[in-house]
Amino acid sequence: MSEEHLALVPGTLEMLVLKTLSLAPMHGWGIGDRIQQLSRDTFRVNQGTLYPVLERLQQKGWVTAEWRASENNRRAKYYLLTRAGAKRLAAEQRDWARSTRGIDLILRTEG
Amino acid sequence: MSFWLGLRFRLRTALNRQAADEETRAELADHIERQTRKHIKEGMDPATAARVAALELGGIARSRDDTAEVRSGRFLEQFAGDCRYALRGLVARPWFAITALASLAIGLGAGTAIYTVVNAALIAGLPYRDPSRLMSLSLRMPRQAPGDMIDMTWSYPKFVFLRDHQRSFASLSLYSPETVIATWGDGAQRLPGEAVSAAYFALLGATPQLGRVFSAEEDRVGGPSAVTIVSDALWRNRFGARRDVIGEVAIVAGVKHTIIGVMPPSFTGLSGDAQLWLPAVDTRDAASLTAPGAHNLQLVSRLAPGATIASAKQEVAALGVQLDATFPDDDGRWGAAAYSFDERRVNPAIRQSLELLSVAAVLVLLIVSVNLTTLFLTRSAGRQVEFAIRLALGAGRGRVARQIVTETLIVSVLGAVIGIGLAIAAVRVLATTLPVAAPVAVGSGLDFTRVSFAGVHVGAATILFALGAALVVGLTLGGVVASRVTGALQFDALRQGVTTIVARQPTFLRGGLVMIQVALAVVLLVVSGLTLASLQRTLATPLGYRTEGLLSVKITLDPGRVARDSAVALWREIIERVGALPGVQTVGAGDCAPIGDHCDGTSITPVGHGGAGRVAYRRVSPTYFRVLGTPLIRGRFFTEDEVAQRRRVAIVNRAAAREIWGNDDPLTTPIGGEPSPIDVVGIVDDARYGDLERPPEPAMYVPFRGARGGLFVRVSGDPASFAPSIRNAVRAAGPGHAMANVQIMRNKLRDATARSRLTAQIFTAFAASALLLAAIGVYGTLALSVAQRSREFAIRRALGADIPSLLGIVARQAVRLGGVGIVLGSVLAFPASRAIASVLYGVQPLEPRIYSQTAALLIGALIVASVAPVVRSARVDPRDAMRAE
Numbered sequence: 001m002s003e004e005h006l007a008l009v010p011g012t013l014e015m016l017v018l019k020t021l022s023l024a025p026m027h028g029w030g031i032g033d034r035i036q037q038l039s040r041d042t043f044r045v046n047q048g049t050l051y052p053v054l055e056r057l058q059q060k061g062w063v064t065a066e067w068r069a070s071e072n073n074r075r076a077k078y079y080l081l082t083r084a085g086a087k088r089l090a091a092e093q094r095d096w097a098r099s100t101r102g103i104d105l106i107l108r109t110e111g
Numbered sequence: 112m113s114f115w116l117g118l119r120f121r122l123r124t125a126l127n128r129q130a131a132d133e134e135t136r137a138e139l140a141d142h143i144e145r146q147t148r149k150h151i152k153e154g155m156d157p158a159t160a161a162r163v164a165a166l167e168l169g170g171i172a173r174s175r176d177d178t179a180e181v182r183s184g185r186f187l188e189q190f191a192g193d194c195r196y197a198l199r200g201l202v203a204r205p206w207f208a209i210t211a212l213a214s215l216a217i218g219l220g221a222g223t224a225i226y227t228v229v230n231a232a233l234i235a236g237l238p239y240r241d242p243s244r245l246m247s248l249s250l251r252m253p254r255q256a257p258g259d260m261i262d263m264t265w266s267y268p269k270f271v272f273l274r275d276h277q278r279s280f281a282s283l284s285l286y287s288p289e290t291v292i293a294t295w296g297d298g299a300q301r302l303p304g305e306a307v308s309a310a311y312f313a314l315l316g317a318t319p320q321l322g323r324v325f326s327a328e329e330d331r332v333g334g335p336s337a338v339t340i341v342s343d344a345l346w347r348n349r350f351g352a353r354r355d356v357i358g359e360v361a362i363v364a365g366v367k368h369t370i371i372g373v374m375p376p377s378f379t380g381l382s383g384d385a386q387l388w389l390p391a392v393d394t395r396d397a398a399s400l401t402a403p404g405a406h407n408l409q410l411v412s413r414l415a416p417g418a419t420i421a422s423a424k425q426e427v428a429a430l431g432v433q434l435d436a437t438f439p440d441d442d443g444r445w446g447a448a449a450y451s452f453d454e455r456r457v458n459p460a461i462r463q464s465l466e467l468l469s470v471a472a473v474l475v476l477l478i479v480s481v482n483l484t485t486l487f488l489t490r491s492a493g494r495q496v497e498f499a500i501r502l503a504l505g506a507g508r509g510r511v512a513r514q515i516v517t518e519t520l521i522v523s524v525l526g527a528v529i530g531i532g533l534a535i536a537a538v539r540v541l542a543t544t545l546p547v548a549a550p551v552a553v554g555s556g557l558d559f560t561r562v563s564f565a566g567v568h569v570g571a572a573t574i575l576f577a578l579g580a581a582l583v584v585g586l587t588l589g590g591v592v593a594s595r596v597t598g599a600l601q602f603d604a605l606r607q608g609v610t611t612i613v614a615r616q617p618t619f620l621r622g623g624l625v626m627i628q629v630a631l632a633v634v635l636l637v638v639s640g641l642t643l644a645s646l647q648r649t650l651a652t653p654l655g656y657r658t659e660g661l662l663s664v665k666i667t668l669d670p671g672r673v674a675r676d677s678a679v680a681l682w683r684e685i686i687e688r689v690g691a692l693p694g695v696q697t698v699g700a701g702d703c704a705p706i707g708d709h710c711d712g713t714s715i716t717p718v719g720h721g722g723a724g725r726v727a728y729r730r731v732s733p734t735y736f737r738v739l740g741t742p743l744i745r746g747r748f749f750t751e752d753e754v755a756q757r758r759r760v761a762i763v764n765r766a767a768a769r770e771i772w773g774n775d776d777p778l779t780t781p782i783g784g785e786p787s788p789i790d791v792v793g794i795v796d797d798a799r800y801g802d803l804e805r806p807p808e809p810a811m812y813v814p815f816r817g818a819r820g821g822l823f824v825r826v827s828g829d830p831a832s833f834a835p836s837i838r839n840a841v842r843a844a845g846p847g848h849a850m851a852n853v854q855i856m857r858n859k860l861r862d863a864t865a866r867s868r869l870t871a872q873i874f875t876a877f878a879a880s881a882l883l884l885a886a887i888g889v890y891g892t893l894a895l896s897v898a899q900r901s902r903e904f905a906i907r908r909a910l911g912a913d914i915p916s917l918l919g920i921v922a923r924q925a926v927r928l929g930g931v932g933i934v935l936g937s938v939l940a941f942p943a944s945r946a947i948a949s950v951l952y953g954v955q956p957l958e959p960r961i962y963s964q965t966a967a968l969l970i971g972a973l974i975v976a977s978v979a980p981v982v983r984s985a986r987v988d989p990r991d992a993m994r995a996e
Contacts, residue, residue, distance in 0.1 A: 028138060029145040047146070047168045051139070061116030077138045082116060 005036075005044035013045070013053050015096060018081060018089040021063060027076040028054060054079060062088050143168060189510070193517035200518065204490075208522070210887050211486050215526025215581070217880045218479030220533035223569060223577045225472040227538050229465050231567040237452060237559060238377065240316020241413075245452045246280070246420065248273070248410040248427060250434075253443035260446065265408045267332075267392075267400040269434055273410070273447065276430055279423035280412040284311040285391040287408050288382040290852045292835055294362035295349065302345070302386040306394035306408070312340075312374075314413045315381070321346075322357040322372035325390050332400050336393035339368040343376040345386045363389065365835075381411065383561030398669045399849030403438040404819065405667045407849075412449075424449045456559050467870070467947060471635060471877045478631045478881055480584065482888045485624045487519060487592045489895045516589030523585030527578050534577075535569045542567045544869050625885075625892050626932040629973075632878075632885035633936025633965055634943050639871070639878035640961040641944055641954055646871040648953035649864060655764075655798025655807060656705055657740035660696075661823065661856040662830050663704045664837060668818045669847025678818045679754055681845065682732065685822060688840040694826050694833065699738035701731040702820040705800045706859045715811060717772055717780045718788050724771035726763070727800065727808050730815035736762075736795055738823045746778050746793030753792075754814040759784070762793040767809035782811075789813075803863050806953070830855045867952075882972055885932075890976040893925055897980040904984050914985050921977040929973040933966050940965075 008016070020026060020034045031054075032045040057063040062085030070076040081089070123131070143164045150160035201208040236242055249262035250269065265273075265285070274283050284307055291304035305311075309330035312318065319340065328334045339361060341350075350356045360367050368389070379385050391408060392400060399405040414423055431447030438445075491498075498511055542564045668681050682700050690698040703711070714723040733749040744765060753760050761782060768777050781788035797807035822841070826833050834853035841848055897904065904917060944956035954961075 027141065027145075029142040033145075033149070047142070051135075051142075058120045059117045061118075061120070064116065064120075074141070075137075076141050077134065084116070 006042055008043050008045065012096075013049065014057065015089065015092040017050075017053060017057065017079075018062065018085055018092070021079055021081040022086060022089055025068075025078045025080045027070065027078050031079065057085070060088075061085075139168065189513070190517065193514045194521060196514065197518040197521045201522070207486065207490060210891070211483060211522045212526045212529060214479045214482045214486075214884055214887065215523055215584075216529035216533055217884065218476045219527050219530030219577055219581060220537065221472045221475050221530075221877065221880070222580075223531055223534035223573055224537040224541065225465075225468050226576075227534065227567065227569050227573055228541055228564075229469055230573070231563045232465055233456065233462065235563070237456075237562060242452055244414040245315075246412050246414065246423060246449045247452060247455050248283075248412060248447065248449050250406065251431060251446035251448055253445065262448070263445075264406045265410050266403050266405045267395065267408065268403045269406075269438060270408060270410060272434055272437055273427075273430055276433065277426060279415060279418040279426045279449075281415040282310040282314045283410060283412040284308040284314050285408045286311065286381055286411050287391065287394070288380075288385070289389075289394060290834075291387060291389065292364055293387070294365070303382060303384045304387045304389060305380045305382055305385040306389050306391040307380075308391055311388070311411075314411065315378075317374060317378040319372035320375045321354060322370070324372055325388075329390050330392065332392050332397075334390075334392070336390040337366055337368045338371045338390065338393075339363055340372040340374060340388040341370055342374050342379060342386045346373045363387070364394070368393075379562070381559070381562065383559070383564075396847065396849055398671070398847040399667060402667060402670050402849070404440070405849055407665070407667075420449075420451050452559070456563075463949070467638075468873055468877075471638070471874060474631050474635055475877055475880055475884075478628050478884045478888075481624045481628050481631075482884050482891075483522075483584070483588055484591065485628075485888050486891050487588055488595065489891045491515065491592045491595065512589075512593035515593040516586060519589035519592065520582065520585035523581040523588065524578065527581030530581075531569065531574055531577055538567060538569055541869075544865070622892070622928055625888050625928050626935065628885045628888040629929045629932025629969060630936035630939060632881040633933055633969060634940045635874070635878040635881040636965040636968065637937070637940035637961055638943055638947060639874035640965060641947060641951055641956065641958065642867075642871040642874045644958070644961060645951040645954045646864075646867050649803060649867055652799070652953065653796075654705070654803070654860075655741050655796050658856040658860045660826050660828070660830055661739070662826065662833060662837065662853055663821045663823050663856060664841070664850055664853045665704070665821050666819075666841060667849040669845045669849075670818070672845055672847060673818045677816075679816050681848075682815070682820075683751075685841055685844045685848070686732070686734070688844045689822065689824055689837055692833070692836050692840055694828050696825045696827060697734055697738045698825075699732045699735035699823045700820050701729060701735045701815055701823065702817055703727075703729045703800065704821045704823070704854075705739070705798065706803065706856065706863050713811070715771065716783045717775060717777070718783045719780065720771075720775075720783075724767070724809060726767050726771070727810040729800075729810060729812050730817060730820070731762075731812050732815050735812075735815070735823065738825050739798070740825075741798050742796045744794045744796055746791070748793060749814050754816065757816070758814070759787055759789045760792050760814065761789045762795055762812040763791055764795050764797050764807070764810045764812075766797045766807055767811060768794050770809050803860075803952075830857065882968065885929075885969070886972045886976045889925055889929060889973055890979065892928065893921055893977050894980040894983075896924065897921060897984050901984055908985070914981060917985065918978060918981045921981050922974045925973040925977040926970060929969060933969055937962055937966070 016035050017031055020031050020038070023034075026034060028050060029047075032047055032050050035043060035045050054063065054065075057079075058065060062082055063079050064082055065077050065079050067075050068078045070078075143161070146164035146167060147157070147160045150163055151157055155163065237245075239245060248265070250265055251260040252263040253260055264287075267285075270283075270285060277283070286308075287306040289304050289306050291302045293300050293302050307325075309325035309327055312324040318324075320343065322340070324340060325338065329336050329338050341356075341361075346352055346356060350359075356370055356373065359370050361370055362368070374388075380388070395405075395407075399407070412423075414420070427447050427449040431445065434447055435445045666685070668678055672681060686698045686700060689695060711728040712725060713728040714725050716723045731749070733751055733754060736743065736748055746762070748762070749760060752758075763771075763777050772780060777791040777794060781790045795812070798810075799807045800810075801808075822837075824833065824837060837853055838850060841850055904912075907917065940962070941957065948956040
């Protein structure tokens, strides 16, 4: 907690959750933790917003959930990426890449 | 695919809510545990770690709520929650709930009931096969004024002529509603029946459930016509629904009749209450069937394929001219006319009443809508702080709006359910009263009122419609209230406190609504006041004759004997025979029965006068006035000699004496005429014939010498029990005399006033509801206004103001609010009163007394409405009230 965490870029949580799940099925807490790790502590997920997002992703059919035994033999609810979710992730990544490229171009313009 | 996955997820969570909640709880618990462990690993003490973990999740409850919020099933769940919340709110404020529910119940109930009745009477199809092809035919009889014709029933010879010459109709049937005396083992019974032709049943599309209908042979004059068909009700009540009843003998009208058929329960004929049917030729004696002037049968028909209503009308009118040539009458030129059943469906008076009632129902509904809007706006204004807090705590705006709409929906649907219950009860009452209210059929007018109301009930479609209307009202109302609450208001409510916010609501809106309500109530009160005053006057004005113990029966004398003896002698014989019956006091004869008969008129000029005056022209026997109980004012009645010797004498009534003779004395100023003037020998009191709701007309009476007329009998005891003996006495005097039903004048009078009574009652009910609703509306507005000014009132009270003086302040405000409404309503009531002028008797549409009473009543109601809020505010300790802000 030495360094100030940044809030997530607005609107990216869904994409980041999908990305995390594309690596491996994961339970809710793990997803938040994983995002923090992968961003090397740049971002910290507001845990209160995580579960509603997971709920919404399930409604859209991009993610499904099942109860599995977790590492220390306890049961946890694991989320899995569906085929539609993978497609969605690919699309969002494309869009994200384009918009960051665009933003980069603007920011690098010399005055 | 993602769609199906998503749908499956939604369904699963929606269908198994509890399991889904359990799952979420377990998941969040798991999350907190993991987070706690992470914090402990980072060096926190376990207690802090757990607390921080929970805080990071935003509080378990909150997170769970948010998760559930996203969930598809949330709508239902929240809806259930909203319903519970709304119901709790209603129970907590019972007066609000009762007022809102009562308003809606009254408004929707009245609307539903009136719609049901109007639908039955005017819109729904008549219960006959293909009713649009059915027509009713009338003779047209000339009246005194040239070109003035009235509808008339048929005589058998004229019917035969029309039947044999027409091409427009596939079939024709005679029809006459009759009261039939059936004699069973346990005594005689009067039954509503119908005299009809063989074609009648097929024409209306009715087939017997047992046996057969009349044959052509039984329909023939002189045929084997002593047969009868019974209704399902009679079959069940009298014959125990035995299937072997066919062929049994019943004594009908004193003669053995063979039962040949039983009609199904759905069929009660054109009269709507027929219990048995007889061949028309069986109910009329030979004299009646051969006399072209014995008009006592109605005629109905079914159009032939290819014929239209218009073409049939044309043909019947043309045949009317031929009829007149074939059966000339010295009264003038007769004609014939055909009408569709729809034209004859409801008599005009009932139609008018129903239209008036529809308007009244719409007015009440309007008042209810206005009232509800006021009530809910007032209530929501009082709850703005509550809503503001909920918005501030993060409740979605849509969520708050939805909750408001849920509340208005619940109130409107509950109100509708109660209202529909009321409507069902009201329709039951109306269904029994309206057919009685159908005035005595005049001429050959069919009246389907009884048929239309036979099975009238609030139908499923009507109930659905009422519920639908309630939903629309609830949604609209909720929308209006919600948009006001969530739109204008912000967190201001929190800062400023309730009264400020409430004060910022446009008061002119609420004031305007109250004003409209009061105005509409004024309109309804004025209308009901007028109908009540009219009814009072109708009932209070002396008829000019006494109906108690009075019977009448129409007789057409035996034509053969009239030619031999004289009509005068035949009448005298009948009068003597009937007069000799035990219990009979006096007997007379005349050509025009009071109540419902159309009589002749003429113009007269007293000798030496310039202008002529119109009078009703009635022919009466010497005993007539004594039998009817019409008082003699001056002079004397006719003598038997004057009748027999065809003297030119007359009696006039007071109205004629006043309007035509003026300052001259009728007894000394005869009526001009050829070959000699007519002496007036007496003046009698005015009497109301025809329409009871019009003032008595000038009338002139001359000695009765005709072959057609009515026998009037005054008896002591129950008049109904005299009918058979009177009929027998007339038969004994001459079997060739044709008789119609014996009528009881008291019943005729009751039926003739039933419509006015019913109209007045319903209007009064509507007006009372309107008054109540307006008072409620005013009360709601005042209650709010007092709440707003509670601080001011507290200061006033601290300074020594007592309750009466506070009441004065509020009452003044109430009267100011209502005053404009009263003025506006009075202005609106002018055209409304004019519209009902035609159904009023003895009341001016713009009667100032009614208007001033209405205004006084409303001002009284306004003052009463201002008492409760003041008393309530006075119960609060002034110190509390001042600190409350």
